Amino acid sequence: MSPLVDPAPLQRLRSDLGGDTMAQNRFVNDFLALWHTRELRLHTALASADLDDAHIVLLSIRSSSQMIGAVRLENTAGRLHSTLHDRDLPGCQRQMPRLSEVGVDTCLALSRHIAR
Known part of the structure; x- marks a missing residue:
């Protein structure tokens, strides 16, 4: 598929x-539909220093990424999650553009995959 997705x-x-391809594609489509909501929720949580909500959002991104093979997104979210664990909000803010970029690229790769 791409180096973004295993x-x-x-x-x-x-x-x-x-073996239900339609169910798999619904799961992927749900992931795609939720990406911007998760990203916005994470931005909001970090801006308001809501570490608990940021933790929940990152867990959601990481677990769903793992389920669909979005390896680069999972790794990027994992690095941000580690920074959050250290309570380094400025470090988290610096990583957000990369997470956003990888998220969009991953969504495009997944969209192409299920459009086949």
Whole structure:
């Protein structure tokens, strides 16, 4: 697919869903539809120093990324999550543009994959 997405987790997800490609694609479409909401929620949480909400959003991004094989997004969110764990809000803010960029690129790669 692309260096952004590892197809193996997507294949496992489809297998876990009984081989149902439509269900797998619905899951991916839900991920795509939620990306901007998650990104905005994370921006808001960091801007207001709401570490708990930022933690929840990053867990959501990381776990769903892992399920669909969005390896670069998962890794990028993981680095930001580690910075958050250190309570380094300025460091988190500096990483947000990269997370946003990787998120958009990942969404485009996934969109192309399910459009086939």
